[in-house]
Amino acid sequence: MHELNISQWVNEYGDQLYRYALPRVSDSEIAKDLVQDTFLAAWRNVDKYKGEASEKNWLFTILKNKIIDYYRKASTRNEERISDVNEDAYYFNDDGHWSEKAAPNDWGVDYNEPINQKEFYEIVEKCKKKLKEIQNAVFSMKYLEGYESEEICKELNITPSNYWVLLHRAKVQLRACLEKNWFIQ
Amino acid sequence: MISKKEEGKISFIERIQLWQHLLICSLCKLFMKQNKLIASLIPEAEKKSVASLSDKEKQQIVDAISNAN
Numbered sequence: 001m002h003e004l005n006i007s008q009w010v011n012e013y014g015d016q017l018y019r020y021a022l023p024r025v026s027d028s029e030i031a032k033d034l035v036q037d038t039f040l041a042a043w044r045n046v047d048k049y050k051g052e053a054s055e056k057n058w059l060f061t062i063l064k065n066k067i068i069d070y071y072r073k074a075s076t077r078n079e080e081r082i083s084d085v086n087e088d089a090y091y092f093n094d095d096g097h098w099s100e101k102a103a104p105n106d107w108g109v110d111y112n113e114p115i116n117q118k119e120f121y122e123i124v125e126k127c128k129k130k131l132k133e134i135q136n137a138v139f140s141m142k143y144l145e146g147y148e149s150e151e152i153c154k155e156l157n158i159t160p161s162n163y164w165v166l167l168h169r170a171k172v173q174l175r176a177c178l179e180k181n182w183f184i185q
Numbered sequence: 186m187i188s189k190k191e192e193g194k195i196s197f198i199e200r201i202q203l204w205q206h207l208l209i210c211s212l213c214k215l216f217m218k219q220n221k222l223i224a225s226l227i228p229e230a231e232k233k234s235v236a237s238l239s240d241k242e243k244q245q246i247v248d249a250i251s252n253a254n
Contacts, residue, residue: 007247015237023231036246104215111218121230143227
């Protein structure tokens with residue numbers, strides 16, 4: 001493939017791929033790198049591309065695999081595991097009840113009503129960015145991809161108890177961050 | 186356990202334990218409601234995203250691929 005085609009590709013699909021990657025990794029630099037790696041892998045394998053899927057689907061398939069690889073690496077790097085009690089100590093007392101400073105407050109909204117303001121979703125991204133990579137990986141696989149817990153454990157090579165703790169911590173932190181930065185400012 | 190219930194991965198005993206706990210833990214009930222809302226909104230973030238790569242960033246990608254040749 002010559003340079004003109006690469007430019008065309010990047011111009012046509014770059015933003016779409018980036019918008020897909022960004023909420024899944026919650027880091028603009030990492031998302032950009034994954035998009036670049038996707039184009040690079042596509043370009044290197046262009047001979048194998050038989051035109052069975054559309055170019056767009058082909059690129060998205062590559063990107064999805066790159067994102068899973070990134071999650072796996074985050075899981076390997078994850079030193080946290082469930083023994084990290086300090087993280088829970090802020091939110092919960094020794095008896096397992098909510099600590100006073102971190103207890104949820106009623107947001108005074110209809111909890112069944114969707115939120116349409118785009119500013120809210122900017123806050124969501126900021127809050128997700130504060131999660132640890134592995135927490136974000138578990139959370140995104142569950143809520144963006146809709147994977148079952150067994151699949152997530154298998155892909156990330158974590159135990160079910162690790163999974164539930166990571167998901168729980170992600171939820172607790174995200175909820176607290178959204179409460180502080182949006183619902184109750 | 187709330188997360189487990191959401192996924193339907195909860196045993197009968199756990200279901201009773203959770204029910205008992207929620208009877209006395211109003212904060213947990215609130216947590217559950219709030220998380221249900223958050224979970225329903227997460228996929229919207231992607232749909233509403235207007236994030237894009239700048240022309241410069243796109244050119245950097247093109248250059249990186251050309252140079253990798």
